[in-house]
Amino acid sequence: NLTACSSKYVLSQVHPMWQGPLAVPGGDRQSPIDIVVRMSVFDSELKPLVNDYDPDTCQQIWNNGYSFLVEYDDTTDKSTLKGGPLQDKFRLCQFHFHWGESNAWGSEHTVDRRLFPAELHLVHWNADKYSLFEEAVMEDNGLAVIGVFLKVGKRHEGLQKLVDALPTIRHKDSVVEFNRFDPACLLPSNTDDYWTYHGSLTTPPLTESVTWIIMKQHIEVSHDQLAVFRSLLFTSAEEDVQKSMVNNFRVQQPLCGRTVRSSFS
Numbered sequence: 535n536l537t538a539c540s541s542k543y544v545l546s547q548v549h550p551m552w553q554g555p556l557a558v559p560g561g562d563r564q565s566p567i568d569i570v571v572r573m574s575v576f577d578s579e580l581k582p583l584v585n586d587y588d589p590d591t592c593q594q595i596w597n598n599g600y601s602f603l604v605e606y607d608d609t610t611d612k613s614t615l616k617g618g619p620l621q622d623k624f625r626l627c628q629f630h631f632h633w634g635e636s637n638a639w640g641s642e643h644t645v646d647r648r649l650f651p652a653e654l655h656l657v658h659w660n661a662d663k664y665s666l667f668e669e670a671v672m673e674d675n676g677l678a679v680i681g682v683f684l685k686v687g688k689r690h691e692g693l694q695k696l697v698d699a700l701p702t703i704r705h706k707d708s709v710v711e712f713n714r715f716d717p718a719c720l721l722p723s724n725t726d727d728y729w730t731y732h733g734s735l736t737t738p739p740l741t742e743s744v745t746w747i748i749m750k751q752h753i754e755v756s757h758d759q760l761a762v763f764r765s766l767l768f769t770s771a772e773e774d775v776q777k778s779m780v781n782n783f784r785v786q787q788p789l790c791g792r793t794v795r796s797s798f799s
């Protein structure tokens with residue numbers, strides 16, 4: 535729908551979590567999107583991704599009232615991402631997931647309209663250009679986010695350590711120490727095949743600062759592991775009505791003439 539692209543301000547969908555429309559300045563590169571495979575353009579210049587994560591930089595896991603975040607110490611270059619479509623070196627700051635109340639939906643991006651039960655986002659910021667995540671999140675080319683689709687299948691051994699910590703952060707704003715988790719274990723075996731496009735955060739402030747790198751290959755987690763995600767709560771311990779943390783995804787946004795490039799033909 536071109537109207538959503540040409541207007542100076544686009545009203546993002548009225549999202550249950552955000553109580554009403556959100557005006558986003560100049561919203562013509564919003565995320566997530568549907569990746570139409572046959573419309574993506576193979577770019578032979580795209581390099582393999584180079585991720586170099588140090589599990590010792592893992593610090594804590596917390597429930598922010600919308601997802602759960604595993605946060606990393608990003609004060610040094612110990613956990614970095616470069617290569618792929620990126621010109622600069624990016625530092626890992628956190629990863630989180632989006633999921634549905636059922637296995638039928640939950641991802642933010644889709645591939646030829648196909649929904650996955652969940653999607654992992656590994657968030658990095660441009661440490662060559664900025665000195666803080668808070669700065670980079672407001673700037674063009676400030677963030678690089680790796681998206682990985684989750685499918686329900688065999689149990690993911692690496693994920694289990696994280697799943698076991700979730701009951702200790704059931705409520706919004708709860709935090710626990712979380713150490714020595716290697717996020718590389720959540721990447722698919724093949725990270726050379728991906729789609730990439732310029733987009734935005736999918737939650738406020740919805741800034742258009744993200745180079746998205748969406749993996750073609752998904753990872754598998756078990757039904758029971760995903761069920762523990764759904765045992766989290768949007769609400770804090772004080773609230774008298776507890777709401778289960780499910781469907782924490784944004785609806786697909788208009789492509790507005792953007793090209794999605796693929797690293798594979």
Ligand SMILES: COc1ccc(C)cc1NC(=O)Nc1ccc2c(c1)[B-](O)(O)OC2
Nearest residue numbers: 655657667668671679734735736737738739
């Ligand atoms: C209230 O939220 C904030 C307050 C202050 C600052 C500096 C940033 C944020 N939000 C933020 O970083 N969101 C955010 C960051 C990265 C990603 C996403 C959301 B996603 O689209 O889900 O995947 C990648």
Ligand SMILES: [Zn+2]
Nearest residue numbers: 630632655736
């Ligand atoms: Zn996300």
